[in-house]
Structure formats: C-alpha cells, structure tokens
Amino acid sequence: MISLILPDPHLPYRREFLKKRDFVYLGVLVLLPVIWPGSLFLMGLAGIYAIVALGLSLFLGYAGQISLGHAAFFGIGAYTSAILTTRYGIPTVGAFFASAATAAACAYLIGKPILKLKGYFLALATLGFGEIFLVIVREARDLTGGVSGIFGVPWFSVAGFAFDTSLKQYCLIWGVLIGLVLFAKNLVRSKMGRALLAVAASEDAAASVGIDVARIKLGVFVISAAFAGLAGSLFAGVISTASPDAFGLGLSVLMVMMVIMGGMGTLYGPISAAIFLTWLTDSLGAYQEYSLPIFGVIFILLLIFFPDGIATRLNTRLIYLISYWGRKRRRERINQ
Amino acid sequence: MTQLLTIDRISKSYDGVLALNRVSLAVCSGIIKGLIGPNGAGKTTLFHLISGLESPTAGQISFGGVDITGKAPHEIAALGVGRTFQTIQTLGTMTVVENILAGMHTRVPGNFLSSGLWLPWIHTGERAALEEAKQILEFLGLLGRWKWSAMQLSFGQQKMLELGRAIAMRPRLLLLDEPAAGLTPVEVNKLSERVCQLRGQGTTIMVVEHHQGMVMEIADEVAVLHNGELIADDTPAAVKKDPRVLEAYLGRAGG
Amino acid sequence: MTPWIHIPPLLVTGITMGAIYALVALGFVTIVRASQIINFAQGEFVMLGGVLTFFFISGAGFPYPIAVLLAVILVTIIGLLLHLLVIYPLRKASALILIMATLGASICISNTSALFFGTLPKALPPFSGNLAFQLSGVAIASQGLWVLGATFSLLLALHLLSHRTLVGKAMEASSTDPLGADLAGISRNFMVFFAFGVSAAMGSIAGVLVTPLFYTSYNSGTLLGLKGFIAAVLGGWGKNNGAILGGFALGIVESLSVAFIPAGYKDGVAFVVLLLILYFRPKGILGSPFIDSRRW
Numbered sequence: 001m002i003s004l005i006l007p008d009p010h011l012p013y014r015r016e017f018l019k020k021r022d023f024v025y026l027g028v029l030v031l032l033p034v035i036w037p038g039s040l041f042l043m044g045l046a047g048i049y050a051i052v053a054l055g056l057s058l059f060l061g062y063a064g065q066i067s068l069g070h071a072a073f074f075g076i077g078a079y080t081s082a083i084l085t086t087r088y089g090i091p092t093v094g095a096f097f098a099s100a101a102t103a104a105a106c107a108y109l110i111g112k113p114i115l116k117l118k119g120y121f122l123a124l125a126t127l128g129f130g131e132i133f134l135v136i137v138r139e140a141r142d143l144t145g146g147v148s149g150i151f152g153v154p155w156f157s158v159a160g161f162a163f164d165t166s167l168k169q170y171c172l173i174w175g176v177l178i179g180l181v182l183f184a185k186n187l188v189r190s191k192m193g194r195a196l197l198a199v200a201a202s203e204d205a206a207a208s209v210g211i212d213v214a215r216i217k218l219g220v221f222v223i224s225a226a227f228a229g230l231a232g233s234l235f236a237g238v239i240s241t242a243s244p245d246a247f248g249l250g251l252s253v254l255m256v257m258m259v260i261m262g263g264m265g266t267l268y269g270p271i272s273a274a275i276f277l278t279w280l281t282d283s284l285g286a287y288q289e290y291s292l293p294i295f296g297v298i299f300i301l302l303l304i305f306f307p308d309g310i311a312t313r314l315n316t317r318l319i320y321l322i323s324y325w326g327r328k329r330r331r332e333r334i335n336q
Numbered sequence: 337m338t339q340l341l342t343i344d345r346i347s348k349s350y351d352g353v354l355a356l357n358r359v360s361l362a363v364c365s366g367i368i369k370g371l372i373g374p375n376g377a378g379k380t381t382l383f384h385l386i387s388g389l390e391s392p393t394a395g396q397i398s399f400g401g402v403d404i405t406g407k408a409p410h411e412i413a414a415l416g417v418g419r420t421f422q423t424i425q426t427l428g429t430m431t432v433v434e435n436i437l438a439g440m441h442t443r444v445p446g447n448f449l450s451s452g453l454w455l456p457w458i459h460t461g462e463r464a465a466l467e468e469a470k471q472i473l474e475f476l477g478l479l480g481r482w483k484w485s486a487m488q489l490s491f492g493q494q495k496m497l498e499l500g501r502a503i504a505m506r507p508r509l510l511l512l513d514e515p516a517a518g519l520t521p522v523e524v525n526k527l528s529e530r531v532c533q534l535r536g537q538g539t540t541i542m543v544v545e546h547h548q549g550m551v552m553e554i555a556d557e558v559a560v561l562h563n564g565e566l567i568a569d570d571t572p573a574a575v576k577k578d579p580r581v582l583e584a585y586l587g588r589a590g591g
Numbered sequence: 592m593t594p595w596i597h598i599p600p601l602l603v604t605g606i607t608m609g610a611i612y613a614l615v616a617l618g619f620v621t622i623v624r625a626s627q628i629i630n631f632a633q634g635e636f637v638m639l640g641g642v643l644t645f646f647f648i649s650g651a652g653f654p655y656p657i658a659v660l661l662a663v664i665l666v667t668i669i670g671l672l673l674h675l676l677v678i679y680p681l682r683k684a685s686a687l688i689l690i691m692a693t694l695g696a697s698i699c700i701s702n703t704s705a706l707f708f709g710t711l712p713k714a715l716p717p718f719s720g721n722l723a724f725q726l727s728g729v730a731i732a733s734q735g736l737w738v739l740g741a742t743f744s745l746l747l748a749l750h751l752l753s754h755r756t757l758v759g760k761a762m763e764a765s766s767t768d769p770l771g772a773d774l775a776g777i778s779r780n781f782m783v784f785f786a787f788g789v790s791a792a793m794g795s796i797a798g799v800l801v802t803p804l805f806y807t808s809y810n811s812g813t814l815l816g817l818k819g820f821i822a823a824v825l826g827g828w829g830k831n832n833g834a835i836l837g838g839f840a841l842g843i844v845e846s847l848s849v850a851f852i853p854a855g856y857k858d859g860v861a862f863v864v865l866l867l868i869l870y871f872r873p874k875g876i877l878g879s880p881f882i883d884s885r886r887w
Contacts, residue, residue, distance in 0.1 A: 066687055068694075113870045119686050120629050124820065125869050128862035131817070135859035183452040190451035190458055191437070191444045191465075197430050198438045205425035205498075207409035208387060208418070209505055210442035219448050249813070253694050260691065265429060293706060296699025303692045304680045 025268060026181070029275070030174055033167075040166040042282055043275070044238060047173040048231045050274035053258040054177070054184055054267060055227025060256065061264040062193065063220050064200025065115070066123040068252045069130030073103040073225040075137065075247030077232025082150040082242035083143065092156045096233045103229025104222045111221040115214065130252055137244045149243025156237035169238050176234065177271075180227060184267050187223075196220055197265070253299075254281075261302055263309030273310070340365040340540050341386070341509055346395035348381055355381045357564040358395070363509070363557075368531065368541045370555035370572070372548070374584060377561040379544040380422050383511050386542075387419045388412040400508065414442050418507030422514050422544075426494045426501075428487040432478060435486050435497050436469040439504030469504065475530065476500045492523045499530070509540045516547040528554050552576065560584070597850045600730070602843065607735040607804065609842025610742040611637075614797035615819025616826070616834035617749065618790035623829055624766035625786035626779075631693040632673060634816020635700040636791045639666045640798025641807030642704055645713040655716070663795045669700075670791020674784050682780065697813060705809035712806035715799070738800045745793060746835065753831075758785060814858065818845075821865045827877030836876060 033040040056070050077099035084095040114125045137144045144150065156163045156172060163172045187193055195216050198206040203213050236242050258277055262269030280298070284291035302310070341363040348356040356378045363369045371379050384390040386397060388409035396405045404412050418439075427435050437444075445461040473479040476496045481489065486497060495515060502510055512531070516524045528550055535541060545551045551558065552572040560568040560575060562584040568575050575581055618633045640662055647658035677692050684692075717734040724731045752759040764772040765782040773779055798807060818841065826837025841861060848860045868875065 066690070068690075114866070117869055117873070120690065121824075121869055121873065123687075123690055124824075125866060127817070128821075128865045132859050132862045132866075135856055135862075139853065139855040186454040186458075187448065187452040190454070190462065191441055191446050192448055192451045194430065194434055194438045195441060197434070198427050198441075201427040201429050202425040204389060204409075204421065205427060205501070206438070207389070208413055208421075209439045209501060210410050210413035211438075212408075212410045223448060249694075250698065253691065253698070256687075256691060260687070290706065292702035293699050296695045296697075296702065299695030299698070300677055300692055303684070303688050303695065304677075307681075307684055307688050 026178060029271075030178075033170060040170050042279060044166060044170040044173050046275040046278035047170070047177050048235050048238070049255070049258070049278055050271040051173075051177050051180060051231035051234070052228045052255055053262065053270035053274040054180055055224035055231075056255050057259045057262065057264075057267060057270040058184060058187070058196065058227075059220050059224040060259045061262075061266065061270065062188065062196040062200065063217060064264075065217060065221070066119070066256070067126040067221075067224075068123050068249065068256065069126035069128075069133075070224070070228055070255050071247045071249070071251035072130040072133035073107060073228035074232040074235070074251065075133060075242075075244070076103045076106055076225075077229030078236040078242040078247070079137065079144055079150070079232075080229070081233040081236045082153045085154050085236075086150055086152060092154060092233075092237055093158055096156070096230065099233035100226040100229040103232070104226040107222045107225030108218065111218045115217045115221060127249065127252070130249060134244055134248060137247075145243075147244060149241055151241050153236045153240045153242065155240075156234065163237070173234055173238070176230065180230075181267065181271070188267065192216075192219075257299060257302070261306060261310050266309075269309055276310075338365050339363070340400060341542075342396075342398045343382075343386070344396045344398075346382070346385060346392045346397060348378075348385060348390065349393050355564050356385070356392075356561075359561070359564070359566045360395075361559050361566060361569055363540060363542060365508070365540045366535065366538060367556040368535050368543060368554055370551040370558040371542055371544045371561065372546070372551055372558060373561035376563075378564040379561055380513055382561070383419060383513050383542075383544060386412075387417055387511060413505065413507075416505075416508035417511065418502035418505040418509070419511035420495075420498045420502050420513055420515060422517070424491075424494055424498050426486045426489075426497050428485070430486055431482070432484050432486055432489065432497060433466070433469050433473065433482040436472050436500050436504045437465055439501035440465050440469065442505065472500050472504055475503075475533075477526070492519050495519065495523075496527075499527075503534065503539075507539065509542065510534065512541060512543045512545075514544055514546065516545055516550050524550055598847065601846045601850055603731055603735060605843035605846030606839065607738050607842070608801075608846060609839035610738045611797050611801045611815075611838075612819050612822040612842050613835045613838025614742055614745065614793055614800075615815060616823035616838045617746075617831060618794045618797075619820055619823045620829060620831055620834045621749075621790045621793070622783070622786045623823075625762055626678075626783040628678065628689055628783070629693070629820070630673075630787070630790065631690065631816060631820075632697040632700060633790060633794055633819060634812035634814070635697050635704075636666050636670060636794030636812075637798040637801070637815050637819075638701065638807055638809065638812030639669065639704065640795030641715065641802035642708050642713055642798075642809070643795075644799050644802070645715055645807075646708055648715070655718075659799050662799065663792055666795035666798075667788050667792045670787045670794075671784060673791075674787040678783065678787070679780060682783075697816070701809050701812050708809070710809055712808035712811075713802065714806050715802040717803040732804065734800075734803045738804070741796065741800055745796060746831075749789075749793075749831070752789075762786060818861045821861050821868075824873075824875055825864060825868050827875035828873075828879040830875075830877055830879065833875055833877045833879070840876070 033043050052070060052074055056067065059065055059067060080099040080102045081095040084090040084098055085092055110129055114122065117125055138147050163169045195206065195211050198211055199213050199216050207213055254277060258273040259270045262271065262273035284294060339362045343359060343361050345358045345360050346356055347354065347358055359382065371382070373379055381390070385392050388407055388411065391406045396403060398404060399415060399417060402415060404415065427438060430438065444465045446458050451458055470479060470482065473482050476499065478493060478496060486494065489497060499515060516527055519527060524547065531541060532554055543551060543555065555572055557570065558572050558575045559566060560581050567580045567584060568578045615633060615637060618636065619630065622628055622630045643662035643665055644658050647653045647661050648655060653661065673696055677696050681689055681692055717732065718737045723733060753763050754760070761777045762782050762785065765777050765779060769779060822837035822841040823834045824837065825841055826835065827833025841864060844864060845857060845860045849857055
C-alpha cells in the first residue's frame with residue numbers, strides 16, 4: 001500500500017491519487033472545527049451524511065443509476081447497530097461491521113431483481129423499497145420499537161475507549177470517512193472505476209468490451225449500501241437513538257441532491273455538498289415551520305441553475321473570470 | 337484455413353418481421369470479410385446476433401469451436417469478439433485514454449475489493465495497461481490527445497477511438513459496423529491502412545460497409561445480404577459481377 | 592375463524608379507494624402522455640383539493656359547492672404554475688433532474704400547506720349527509736357512490752376531451768408522435784402546460800371526493816401520489832385504460848390484504864405490488880406503448 005502515500009505521476013490524468021490539493025482539501029475540512037469549536041457536532045453529523053453521499057456517488061455519480069431509497073440502507077445500519085448493542089450486548093465495533101454486512105446483504109437481495117430496471121422505474125423501485133423498510137420498521141414493534149424507536153444506544157467504543165464527547169466522535173467519524181475516501185479513490189482510478197463510468201455512458205459498449213453490466217451494477221449497489229450501513233451505525237452511536245422518522249424519503253432525496261449538487265463523477269463534490277446541505281438544514285431548522293417549504297424551493301432553484309453541480313458551475317465561472325482577466329491584461333499590454 | 341466463426345442457418349424475426357432468414361456463412365481466421373447489402377438487409381442485426389446483443393430466433397453461431405448462440409454480450413466479448421457500433425458509442429464522459437483502458441477490461445486484473453485496497457498486482461496491472469493504451473493511441477494517431485475528454489474529439493477521431501477500444505481487447509474477431517461512415521476520404525484511407533495492419537497482426541475482421549471502394553479494396557471475401565437473405569459469398573471480384581447482387585443494388589437491369 | 596366474512600365490506604372500501612387511485616393514476620398518465628415526465632407532485636394536488644375545500648368552508652365561510660369549485664380552480668392554477676416555474680425551465684434537463692425537481696415541488700407544496708393550514712387532518716362532510724345503503728348486508732356509504740359516479744363522469748369527460756375537442760386531439764397527437772405534432776404546429780410546451788392543468792384539476796376533484804371518507808392532512812399527498820403511480824404502472828404504463836384498471840386493482844388488492852395480514856402493513860402492500868409488477872411484467876396488465884421489453 002506504499003503507493004497510497006506516494007503520488008504516482010504515471011496514472012491517468014483525472015484520476016491521480018493523492019496530490020497536494022487532496023491534503024489541502026481534507027486538511028481544511030478536518031481542522032475546521034478547531035477554528036470554530038461550535039461546529040464540532042454539526043461537522044460530525046455532516047461527516048456521517050458524507051459517508052452515505054460518498055457511497056451513493058459511486059452508484060449514482062459514477063455508474064449513473066438512480067436510487068431514491070438509500071435512506072433505508074442508512075436506517076438498516078442504524079437499526080442493526082441499535083438492536084445488536086442494546087438487545088444482545090454486542091460490542092459496538094462488532095455491531096459496526098454487522099451493520100455494513102446487513103445493509104450489503106439487503107442490497108444484494110433487492111438489487112438482483114431491481115437493477116434490471118432503468119431510469120424512472122429504478123428510481124421508483126428503490127423508492128418503494130425505502131417505503132417498505134419504513135412500514136416494516138413501524139410495524140415490527142417487538143424488534144424495532146415501532147414508531148418511537150430504540151433508545152439508549154451506547155456510545156461507540158473500542159477496547160474500553162469510549163467515544164463519548166463530540167470531539168472524539170468527530171475524530172472517529174472523519175477517520176472512517178477518510179479511510180473510505182481512500183478506498184473510493186482507489187476504486188475510481190482502477191479498471192472498476194472505468195467500468196462504472198462505461199456502464200453509465202453506454203451499456204452496450206460496456207458489454208461489448210466484456211464488462212458484465214449486471215454484476216457491476218449489483219456490486220456498486222452493494223458497496224454503496226455498505227457505506228450507508230457503516231454511516232448508520234455511527235449515527236446510532238452518536239445520537240444514541242434509532243427511530244423511523246430519520247430514515248424517510250426526505251433523507252433519500254437529500255442524499256441524491258448531495259450527489260447531484262456536488263457533481264456527478266466526483267468524490268469530493270458530494271462530500272462538500274453533504275457538509276453544505278447539513279449546515280443548510282441546520283440553519284433553516286431555526287425557522288421551524290418555514291424551513292421545509294424554503295428547502296423545497298432551494299432544491300428547485302439549485303436544480304434549475306446548477307444542474308451539473310455547484311462546483312462545476314462555479315468552476316467554469318471562475319475559469320471564465322480568470323481567463324477574462326488574463327485576456328484583459330494581454331490587451332492592455334498590446335495597447336501600450 | 338481454420339474456420340473461426342460459423343453461422344449456421346440463423347434466423348431472426350421481430351414481432352413477425354423476418355429480419356434474417358436462414359443465413360449461413362463462415363469466416364476463416366486471418367481474413368477480412370466484407371458484409372454488404374442495401375439498407376435494411378439485416379447486416380447490423382447479424383452483428384448484434386454474433387456479439388450477443390440479440391438472440392436468434394433459430395439457428396446456431398459458433399466461434400472458435402464454442403457455441404455462442406444466445407450467450408450474453410460480455411461473455412462473447414470475453415471469448416475474443418470485439419466490435420464497433422453503427423451509431424458510435426464512445427464513452428464521452430471519460431477521457432480518451434480511459435476509453436482505450438475500458439477496452440482492456442478483461443485483460444487487467446482486479447475486482448471491487450482488490451481495486452479499492454490497491455493491492456500490489458493492481459498497481460502493476462494499471463501501469464502496464466496505461467503503457468499499452470498509449471501504444472494503441474499512437475497506432476491510431478490520437479496519442480497527443482490522450483488526456484482530452486472523449487467528447488472533445490472530432491467525429492472521425494471518435495470513430496478511431498471506438499476502433500481503439502475494440503482493438504484494446506486484443507480480439508480474435510473484430511466486427512466493424514460501418515467504420516467509414518461519415519469519414520473524409522483521407523480518414524477512410526487511414527482506416528483501410530490500419531485495418532489491413534490489424535489483419536497482418538493476425539486479427540480476423542468482419543466489416544459492414546456501404547463504402548464500396550473501401551470494402552472491395554481491403555476484403556478477402558465479401559458476403560452480400562438482401563432482405564435478410566444471403567445472396568452471395570465470394571471474392572470481391574466475383575461479387576461485383578454477380579447478377580443477383582447487381583439486381584439488389586441497382587434494380588432489374590438488362591443482364 | 593376465517594377472514595372471509597370480512598371480504599364484502601373490504602371490497603366496498605377497495606372499490607372506493609380504487610376509484611381514487613384511478614383518478615390519481617390518470618393524472619400521472621395525462622402528463623406522461625404529453626411529455627414523458629413523471630410528476631411526483633401529483634399526490635399534492637389531491638391533498639390540496641381536500642385541504643383547500645376545507646379552508647374555504649370553515650375559514651372563509653363559503654357554501655360547500657362554491658368551496659369545491661374554488662378549490663378546484665385554485666389547484667388547477669397551482670398545477671399550471673408548477674409547470675411554468677419548475678417544469679418549463681427544466682424542459683431540457685435529464686430524467687434525474689426532473690424527478691428531483693418534482694420531488695422538491697412535492698416537499699414544498701406539502702409543507703406550505705402545513706404552514707398555512709396546520710398539520711391537523713381535515714375532514715369534510717359527505718355530499719349527501721350520512722345516508723347509507725344496504726346491499727346484501729353490507730353498508731355502502733352514499734359518499735362511495737358519489738366517488739364512483741364522479742370518477743366515471745370524469746373519465747367520460749376526459750374521453751370526450753381527447754377525442755372530440757381540438758385541444759384534446761392535439762394532446763393525443765403530441766403524445767403519439769411528438770415530432771410529427773411539432774411539425775404540424777402543435778406546441779409541445781403548451782400541450783404539457785395544458786396537461787398539467789388537467790392533471791391538477793382531476794387530482795383536486797379526487798381530493799374533494801376522498802376527504803369525506805378518509806381524513807386529508809398535509810402529508811397524505813405523498814403516499815397517495817405514490818400509490819397512484821403504482822396503479823398506473825400496474826395497469827399498463829401510459830394508457831388511460833391501464834390507469835383505471837390499475838387503480839381499481841390496486842385498491843381492491845390493498846383493501847383485501849387487511850383480512851390476511853396485520854393492518855399496519857397495509858401501506859406496504861402497494862409497494863410490494865410495485866416490486867412484483869416491475870420484476871415480472873413491467874409493461875403492466877394491459878401492456879404499455881412506452882416500454883420495450885427487450886431494452887428493459
């Protein structure tokens with residue numbers, strides 16, 4: 001894994017591994033709460049959502065498949081952890097990995113039939129799955145605590161060391177996130193990453209070069225579900241509860257917005273968007289009843305004006321401004 | 337001369353419309369086989385059947401001794417059949433070099449887990465793949481633009497790129513569906529050159545084309561389809577004079 | 592103890608709800624036929640129909656029929672605005688963006704309704720009071736008959752619209768052959784605009800019909816919209832007949848399921864039906880002009 005640390009200049013252009021800007025970007029994000037201590041909890045929460053967004057970006061942003069049900073995998077992870085730790089006394093680390101496994105298994109079972117569908121129908125099927133999850137959670141009261149949910153989920157702890165403060169939880173969450181970012185970065189610059197993009201660009205062309213489209217779609221669906229499951233486990237460990245309201249269609253829609261606004265086909269974009277949207281949801285929350293309608297309006301405006309993601313639009317504007325400035329200077333020099 | 341591809345009484349009908357009617361033909365290895373015929377004759381359909389995008393209603397196809405009738409497209413590709421498309425399907429969201437690398441999918445090691453962990457053999461595999469991809473780009477004259485987004489290439493260059501993606505598979509059989517369509521005469525010549533070079537390297541090639549000049553010049557054998565039936569299968573010179581072929585293209589003539 | 596004796600009343604409920612689902616499904620299909628867009632905010636039109644009628648009666652003091660009329664007109668305007676402000680600006684966007692935009696609109700509308708009218712469920716008096724009929728031992732509320740009657744009248748009206756009026760025929764043309772219709776001078780955008788208006792009107796009428804039977808609150812629109820969509824897919828995606836058949840089929844299946852499984856799971860039944868249909872026969876019961884089995 002030495003190549004994890006040393007940048008390799010010989011690899012395909014867009015997908016080089018760790019460069020200076022990676023360290024800068026991640027560094028700023030990680031150290032932000034140091035400058036601004038009040039943001040610690042929020043950044044922790046943002047980190048959790050960023051993990052889901054990261055997974056979803058592989059499925060949606062790279063492979064081009066729509067899922068409106070990822071909140072269900074997040075919820076499956078949270079409930080698995082909550083149930084295992086409160087009912088069966090399983091240590092949180094074990095529950096952590098079990099959450100990922102459960103979410104992955106559900107994705108595997110549901111994915112096999114569903115992923116044959118495309119476009120609107122895949123979106124609807126995943127939405128349906130999300131709703132079924134909620135119905136089951138609300139009804140199976142003995143297992144899940146019904147509408148009220150499960151309380152008293154213990155803090156995440158490893159070998160006696162408990163992550164009980166916001167700072168410790170923040171480090172845990174961002175540690176996991178960075179680990180998963182490295183995994184995703186590797187994936188994306190390997191042949192599997194190319195396979196994902198190929199499936200999104202043209203399934204016929206992908207099949208013609210030997211890519212098993214169905215397997216790739218299922219694989220990335222399972223991976224994205226596993227990411228969501230891990231995030232769910234961390235969520236339960238940080239908020240200490242698991243209840244159905246947190247895992248509905250609204251959250252699935254929010255996640256998809258994170259990927260779209262962050263920029264399809266990028267990894268950092270959805271992470272940034274996750275932070276932005278978490279912060280936005282929080283600040284709008286202060287306005288209580290007005291928050292959701294305003295949110296809906298903001299959604300729509302974002303989609304109309306930034307369909308390729310906020311960063312792309314800002315990037316092109318920035319590049320245009322810089323090049324304009326450069327041309328202006330050249331013109332002045334010529335005129336002198 | 338070994339038979340690489342054998343098509344045995346293949347028929348394909350779509351909701352009652354018979355696109356191909358008991359077509360049988362064989363392609364020996366190491367040759368360039370042209371496939372011509374008026375529009376709607378069933379040429380692209382035949383390619384779809386060979387490459388697996390469609391299944392035949394009746395008949396059998398075997399490749400290198402293996403029965404590939406009804407197999408999935410990626411399985412057939414893995415056996416060594418590469419193809420280009422009539423409406424080009426370049427992977428526009430990817431860079432030029434990534435398009436070529438995508439073609440090497442079956443030859444580069446890795447699965448989801450090993451790639452994510454970037455295990456040592458993934459690293460060496462990727463480096464080797466990049467080297468080879470660059471060589472292929474050089475062969476096609478696209479090396480200078482290897483970092484470009486595929487969308488930014490001109491139409492002719494995109495066709496070359498799609499050819500490159502198919503070549504990257506190192507296929508035993510290459511199916512080219514109207515590779516010359518929309519190319520300038522200069523580009524067509526370069527294309528012919530490269531296809532002949534590929535034959536020289538041992539690849540068997542089937543070409544669907546309307547560009548008569550190109551087909552007659554580079555093909556060793558030419559098969560002619562008309563209304564879903566095979567009406568001729570011979571050397572270019574013989575086909576040019578075949579009365580049924582002339583009638584299909586030009587209508588009833590004096591003789 | 593068999594659950595069979597529960598069947599007849601459940602059947603009645605099922606048929607009644609089925610009519611509502613059919614109306615919602617028709618709303619989806621109308622828009623899809625004009626534009627290939629799936630309007631996830633469709634259910635909100637239904638919700639608004641009920642909520643606004645309630646508001647006009649209790650808040651503004653209008654008599655029942657006037658309140659209904661005002662509500663339907665207002666919701667139709669909202670539907671047209673939805674097109675102008677959200678759909679039209681995004682007319683060239685990808686399917687994903689459109690899905691997200693209509694979902695965003697749905698969130699916006701339902702929560703604005705909560706803002707203005709509160710979150711308590713609203714009820715309306717049945718049209719002809721608490722009259723009920725007895726049919727072989729089963730009570731049928733008169734409201735149920737109103738629902739069926741209104742549904743069939745709307746279907747007739749829609750049929751006449753499509754086949755007898757110029758605008759209706761233009762819509763049919765636009766959905767069958769967009770390019771040809773365009774070349775013939777039929778503005779695609781206007782057709783979609785019109786479709787949104789018609790859908791909103793139908794949805795709001797469905798809302799007025801259903802609120803006397805079941806409560807309507809700010810968030811009932813989402814689920815109703817989803818079930819209407821499922822009904823449209825079930826019956827045969829893109830066909831008016833399919834929407835109607837699917838609506839009744841879904842309503843009956845969902846209602847009867849309560850006899851066999853715990854009542855809390857009832858809402859999940861529709862989604863299980865959806866998954867089954869998408870897996871086994873995506874074209875739907877009557878088949879679909881839009882879905883090519885091979886490519887799916």
